[in-house]
Amino acid sequence: MEAGRQRQGRLWSNLKEVCDLLHIPAACSVNSEELLFQHVQFKTGQRIHTIGQIFDTLYIVNSGFLKTVLIDEFGNEQVLSFPMKGDMLGVDGIHTRHYSSEAVALSDCDVILLPFKKLTALGRVHPELEHLMYGVMSRELVREQAMIGMLGALSAEARVARFLMSLAERFAQMGYSSKLFNLRMTRHEIGSYLGLTLETVSRTLSAFNEIGLISVDQRTIGIKDPEALKNLRRLPPSRTRAKQQAAAKVRNSETALATL
Amino acid sequence: MEAGRQRQGRLWSNLKEVCDLLHIPAACSVNSEELLFQHVQFKTGQRIHTIGQIFDTLYIVNSGFLKTVLIDEFGNEQVLSFPMKGDMLGVDGIHTRHYSSEAVALSDCDVILLPFKKLTALGRVHPELEHLMYGVMSRELVREQAMIGMLGALSAEARVARFLMSLAERFAQMGYSSKLFNLRMTRHEIGSYLGLTLETVSRTLSAFNEIGLISVDQRTIGIKDPEALKNLRRLPPSRTRAKQQAAAKVRNSETALATL
């Protein structure tokens, strides 16, 4: 079972490498050379896990691009996220012991397996690791909250603009260009992710292109005016503002944490 | 510091009571009579925590109704959830050490404080508790995923219908009537939660009332045709179905978990 990490070219990672991948500077007091996590490769179109499948492992993306989807009672896909390097998959399976979403590779991928049992056992020995787990799950939760906020309040154009900028940021983080990159997903998948139709996505991209905010050539996107994209908003709630700006002032008055 | 649970009428809970509240049949091997968690009361309108405030404790609702909201750069509120008995608050604060949302009491509330440090320390001693934590966070994540799916794919009527049914279920769980209950939130808050305007919410409720699906009297809602409400959908994606039903068949072919 103990393997030399390099067998068949990069098949195992130690704890430190996993932490680095998650962007969590875990104080690795662990001399973790001997506890290794297996890598698995997936080809484009393959599924990492499916809905209803028994949960027993979490996944971390080491390279490649995927999507996670919900499938409703009619077989309609709802895209939930586009995980890439450093993202964790499978957390939704913990609660019911079954994955509640499906993860599909949009490109050839390299994924690290984290057997959940093993992980929790380790967490008990190494508190930083446990904390790391909570942190990753919390991060995921915050991301989804932002998503809900976006779906609930922004116009189509604003959603597409933010989507592009968040992609640009991710690519920058990974060391790629944030000015020029390739979309790994179809317009349909983008639309599903953003709560829009593929036609609306396409039209919006064309419009951005016209105005000179971006350049579009099939799935190649060039970001030409990041600031404009970042600040692009539509005025879906316009009347509610005055009231809530007033409320914002009052908000800072008392936080009412009662007697602790 | 050690107190007799009944001081000032029900101010402390032990671990077992907390587990029960979360509907998690935690194998309480813990003789938890001596480790107690404090209750705190909040009056209508008070905030349990605010955005940016330093995170150090999680909360469990023991009684009452609240809302959690995001506030965007213009002061607009986006309602994220309506927590009630048994729900956990504050998980979003773990990642950045600051709460990323704000929790407000919609009625007088009784809330249990779970100091996070204390909790994780306990988790190390009692594995079931640790597992419980993961479970609750995962549950929350699944709930938000469902929310995203709803916002991304359902019509206004379907959203309102589902909202009413999910409320009915919650009330049933808590032992109240699922056929007749009071909304604790305004139309505006419902609209924000569902990604709609308050007018649309109002109109939709009126329409349901006309058709005889529900009865509406201010904030008192009577559920008259649960089945119809449960099955109510609109056909926003109609063309995409054929394709994806076909895909659903293929899906079961091979799950591609590679060589484990």
Next chain:
DNA sequence: CGGGGTTTTGAGACCGGTCAAACGCCGTGG
């Protein structure tokens, strides 16, 4: 060179948002 999937673009319909007015509920104070 052909064929399936993806993308673009157009024309039209409709859902849901916007703006506006009136009503009801309720606590406050004259």
Next chain:
DNA sequence: CCACGGCGTTTGACCGGTCTCAAAACCCCG
């Protein structure tokens, strides 16, 4: 006790952003 005012709700009329349906162009790959 009633008048008042604030807030939440309802309802109407209108408008516009997105979806729908359709057709054509494009790309990739065999």
